[in-house]
Amino acid sequence: MIGKDNHQNGWLTGQTKSITFIVTKDCQLACKYCYLVGKNSKERMSGEVAKQAIDYIIAHESDFLEESVVWDFIGGEPFLEINLIDQICDYIKIELFKHNHHWFNSFRFVFTTNGINYNSDKVQSFIKKHKSHLNITITIDGTRRKHDLNRIWKTKEMEKGIMPKPEEERGSYDDVVKNIPLYLSQFPNASAKVTISSADISYISESVLHLYSLGIHEVNINCVFEDVWNEGDDLRFEEQLTELADAIIDGGYYKDYACSFFTEHMGKPLDCKLQNQNWCGAGRMLAVDAAGNFYPCTRFAQYSLREKKAWIIGNIHDGIDQNKLRPFLTLDRCTQSNQECIECEVAEGCAWCQGENYDAADTPTVYQRATAICKMHKARVRANNYYWNKLFRKLELEGIAKEEAEKHVKKSNPEIC
Amino acid sequence: MLQYLIILLDDTSYSYCHYSDIKTERRLIGLDTLKRGILFAMKENLNIQFVYPDYELPEAYREVIDSIDHTDIKPSAVSDGADVVVVNGCRSLEQMTVDIGVSYVLRTDKSDLFANYRLIMEVLTQATRVNVVLTDVETFTDDDFAGYKRVLGELSENVEKLYVGGKTPQLNILTDRMMLDRMNNCGAGDNNLTLAPNGKFYVCPAFYMENETNDVGDLDSGLHVKNKQLYKLDHAPLCRICDAWQCKRCVWLNRKTTLEVNTPGHEQCVAAHLERNASRELLSNIRKCATFLPEREEIKEITYLDPFEIKEQW
Numbered sequence: 032m033i034g035k036d037n038h039q040n041g042w043l044t045g046q047t048k049s050i051t052f053i054v055t056k057d058c059q060l061a062c063k064y065c066y067l068v069g070k071n072s073k074e075r076m077s078g079e080v081a082k083q084a085i086d087y088i089i090a091h092e093s094d095f096l097e098e099s100v101v102w103d104f105i106g107g108e109p110f111l112e113i114n115l116i117d118q119i120c121d122y123i124k125i126e127l128f129k130h131n132h133h134w135f136n137s138f139r140f141v142f143t144t145n146g147i148n149y150n151s152d153k154v155q156s157f158i159k160k161h162k163s164h165l166n167i168t169i170t171i172d173g174t175r176r177k178h179d180l181n182r183i184w185k186t187k188e189m190e191k192g193i194m195p196k197p198e199e200e201r202g203s204y205d206d207v208v209k210n211i212p213l214y215l216s217q218f219p220n221a222s223a224k225v226t227i228s229s230a231d232i233s234y235i236s237e238s239v240l241h242l243y244s245l246g247i248h249e250v251n252i253n254c255v256f257e258d259v260w261n262e263g264d265d266l267r268f269e270e271q272l273t274e275l276a277d278a279i280i281d282g283g284y285y286k287d288y289a290c291s292f293f294t295e296h297m298g299k300p301l302d303c304k305l306q307n308q309n310w311c312g313a314g315r316m317l318a319v320d321a322a323g324n325f326y327p328c329t330r331f332a333q334y335s336l337r338e339k340k341a342w343i344i345g346n347i348h349d350g351i352d353q354n355k356l357r358p359f360l361t362l363d364r365c366t367q368s369n370q371e372c373i374e375c376e377v378a379e380g381c382a383w384c385q386g387e388n389y390d391a392a393d394t395p396t397v398y399q400r401a402t403a404i405c406k407m408h409k410a411r412v413r414a415n416n417y418y419w420n421k422l423f424r425k426l427e428l429e430g431i432a433k434e435e436a437e438k439h440v441k442k443s444n445p446e447i448c
Numbered sequence: 449m450l451q452y453l454i455i456l457l458d459d460t461s462y463s464y465c466h467y468s469d470i471k472t473e474r475r476l477i478g479l480d481t482l483k484r485g486i487l488f489a490m491k492e493n494l495n496i497q498f499v500y501p502d503y504e505l506p507e508a509y510r511e512v513i514d515s516i517d518h519t520d521i522k523p524s525a526v527s528d529g530a531d532v533v534v535v536n537g538c539r540s541l542e543q544m545t546v547d548i549g550v551s552y553v554l555r556t557d558k559s560d561l562f563a564n565y566r567l568i569m570e571v572l573t574q575a576t577r578v579n580v581v582l583t584d585v586e587t588f589t590d591d592d593f594a595g596y597k598r599v600l601g602e603l604s605e606n607v608e609k610l611y612v613g614g615k616t617p618q619l620n621i622l623t624d625r626m627m628l629d630r631m632n633n634c635g636a637g638d639n640n641l642t643l644a645p646n647g648k649f650y651v652c653p654a655f656y657m658e659n660e661t662n663d664v665g666d667l668d669s670g671l672h673v674k675n676k677q678l679y680k681l682d683h684a685p686l687c688r689i690c691d692a693w694q695c696k697r698c699v700w701l702n703r704k705t706t707l708e709v710n711t712p713g714h715e716q717c718v719a720a721h722l723e724r725n726a727s728r729e730l731l732s733n734i735r736k737c738a739t740f741l742p743e744r745e746e747i748k749e750i751t752y753l754d755p756f757e758i759k760e761q762w
Contacts, residue, residue, distance in 0.1 A: 342707065354715075358708040361685040361759060393674040396708055398683065 048097035050088065051105050051318040052081060054115055056334050058107040060145055060203055061185040064228040064255050066387070069334030070107055072190075076321040081119045083347040084319045089126050091350070092133065099137040101166075105318075105329055110144050113153045120161055141166045143224060145182070147203065149210040158217060168251075169214055170224045171207050173238020177231045178204040208245070215246050222249035229259050232267045236275040243288045249443055251291045254411075256387040258403035265406035272414030280422050289443035295419060297380025298412035303365040303373060313385035313397070314359020323347035327359050330386020339390050342397075358397055359385070367400045377412045381405075452640035453494040455485050456653055457509070458501035459645055462523040464534045464553045465634075466583055466698050467654035474501065477645040479508060484667045485643045486516050497521055497640075499653065500530075521553075538564030546574040557584040558592050565599045568619070569606045577618040586705050588715045593722060593753075600726035608730055612737045624694035625727035626741060631687070633697035637664075637679030637709065641671065651679070651709075654700035684710040686717070689762055690755045691748070694727070695720035717754040725750075 057072040058065075088095060102123060104116050120140055127135040140161055146169035148154055158165060172178040179202025186195055214221060223242050227235060235252075242250050254260075254268075272292055279285050279293075301307075313328040324343045326332050331342035345351035365373050367388065372378065382404070385397050392399035426436050459475040477485075489496045496518040502525045505513075513520075522530035524544060534553045535541060537560050546552075552575055554568065561582070572578055582588075588596070600622065607622050618624070624632065636642075636652035641664065643649055644656040648663035649671055655662040665671040677683045679699060687697055687710075697712060705713030728747035734740045752758050 354705045354713040355707060357686070357706045357713065357756060358711040361711060361756065363685060366683055366685055394678075396675055396678060398678055398708065398710060399675055 046097040047099040049101045049316040051103040053320040054112040055107040063181045074321045080323045100134045101139050101141050103141045140164050143168045146207040146210050168224050174241045175204040177234035177238045180231050211245050223247045225252040227254045235271040249289045254407045256384040265410040269410035269414050276418035285440050289441045291443040293418045298377045299379040300376050301378040307363045309362045311385040314356050336390050367398045381408045453489040454497045454642040456499050456644050460501040461499040462534045470657045475645050481647045538567045541567045541571050551577040553579045555581045562595045572617045579620045585719050586715050597722050604730045608733050611734050621723045626731045628693040631693050636699050678710045686755050692720040692724040721753040
């Protein structure tokens with residue numbers, strides 16, 4: 032059992048299925064940019080629902096042929112349900128073994144957490160028990176002032192719809208940052224997830240550098256996809272990224288630290304035949320909630336949707352209705368894009384979230400791409416161009432040819448859902 | 449491009465397609481609404497198709513309808529002057545007097561079709577055209593598909609004899625594909641829209657019957673079909689690479705089964721491909737006996753019944 036249990040080397044690099052358990056819709060925080068509009072403390076997954084979901088998935092092995100699986104746990108805040116999660120992980124391991132399932136030697140348990148109860152005995156005990164299979168990402172937005180601007184504690188009044196005055200808001204920075212040393216001691220190569228909204232653009236540069244100073248070498252950062260951007264945000268964003276580019280290059284951080292905002296592969300036009308893939312993995316993933324309903328990804332569960340009905344593709348009793356997955360599995364970039372996006376000269380690297388597309392669409396469809404992020408992408412492209420032009424020139428002056436530059440720059444590995 | 453306007457004259461207008469006759473209470477379209485609908489069609493240069501209930505309309509309505517060139521879709525009970533007659537179930541064909549020059553729509557389900565399909569052949573010896581509409585195609589199982597394939601094969605043998613004998617009746621599920629050189633789908637939301645008795649426009653009658661709030665405009669404010677590109681073939685990834693050209697590509701069924709108007713469910717695809725393949729066989733057999741449609745190419749042999757199965761090859 033011990034031999035089989037050591038899967039770090041068993042992880043296969045081919046296609047991976049992502050299966051998400053929405054274990055709770057509750058969270059200690061009430062982040063202002065959170066897309067989960069229907070969070071509540073009532074919808075908690077039961078052990079029985081979780082088991083039935085796992086039983087269904089394992090019993091239908093031929094429908095899940097990907098080489099590897101990521102068992103993803105999401106909330107709300109997943110670690111609020113650490114006892115349940117521990118049971119689920121044990122059950123998964125036992126059942127995969129019992130059924131001699133092809134995933135037995137190739138699975139990971141993945142968490143994105145607000146990090147608040149990371150140091151609790153229960154979470155630490157869980158980490159110790161399953162460490163060889165774990166990937167944990169803590170969301171910390173950067174400096175105290177950036178983090179506390181959005182990531183505030185939930186109050187009882189909020190549940191009644193009464194929002195606190197700005198001076199009454201309580202940020203969560205101190206509650207998270209205290210756990211970073213422990214986190215990094217357990218996962219030295221861990222990354223941080225950062226979210227950018229309109230209000231905190233001015234703190235991007237200082238925040239990325241702050242995370243580097245905490246010992247986090249990889250910062251995965253993205254702008255929210257929702258239509259929240261104001262006039263002039265793109266220019267302020269570009270200015271911040273340019274400032275960050277200077278700091279990373281002048282400070283030599285590029286050798287050992289990465290920021291997902293800067294990538295060589297973006298900002299070029301895309302071909303509708305040769306580069307027509309969908310960005311998002313919705314439909315290739317599977318999510319299950321406390322009611323036992325299946326979704327193409329968590330973003331299609333009702334608590335994630337402002338305007339539209341949940342896109343349910345089945346449930347743990349009746350299984351998955353494959354017809355409801357067909358739109359996702361045949362979706363391509365150009366069919367869902369408007370003409371401006373198709374003809375965009377900097378289209379490469381422009382991301383979208385299928386769930387946000389669906390929620391923002393004029394009709395209930397995943398075939399209408401939301402473009403709220405357009406100006407921000409273009410600003411990012413300009414700053415990204417600046418970054419690489421400056422970096423390549425610096426390396427060139429140091430005697431490193433452009434073709435050799437890759438070896439001297441740490442690359443980011445942003446997770447694309 | 450919009451070409452046709454379908455006008456439902458009453459809430460109990462007979463279904464001529466996949467959707468069921470859900471509404472049972474009569475609601476005759478207002479005479480003024482009817483006039484405005486006709487005026488709209490004239491100004492937009494649309495051909496009108498009127499869909500009738502099973503009772504005689506008042507004289508004033510008949511006069512207004514006759515004021516414009518149009519097509520009448522009527523149930524068999526009131527079929528005088530109809531261009532298209534709708535019958536429900538194969539058994540209804542037995543007592544029917546067939547009128548040359550009239551097209552017949554046979555609405556049937558799997559149990560009826562599998563048991564009574566021979567009645568279609570009797571009608572085909574006299575009728576010019578029969579359209580078979582499978583009202584429960586979305587419920588077909590593998591066994592049902594096997595049954596449908598068998599029915600198509602037997603119908604095909606009979607159609608072949610008629611063609612070789614010099615008669616050329618049209619049976620949509622077998623002969624349409626032979627005649628076509630491109631997709632010829634229903635076109636709801638693209639080349640046709642529906643005006644309902646409430647004065648509002650709908651993608652097709654099924655959307656109205658399902659929920660009156662599905663409207664895409666009204667006679668006062670005009671049309672506002674949102675995401676109208678999704679009703680076009682080039683925005684349907686599965687269909688645009690498909691050559692089951694006779695498929696109705698029912699956008700209402702699409703939405704019902706896959707939640708998207710541009711994506712057909714597995715069952716609609718398989719049924720259409722069984723028809724396509726039966727047409728291929730029929731065309732080949734007729735050509736063994738006589739020169740037939742020499743300008744048309746052979747229908748290619750394919751190995752799949754659902755284009756979704758080969759999506760990795762697109």
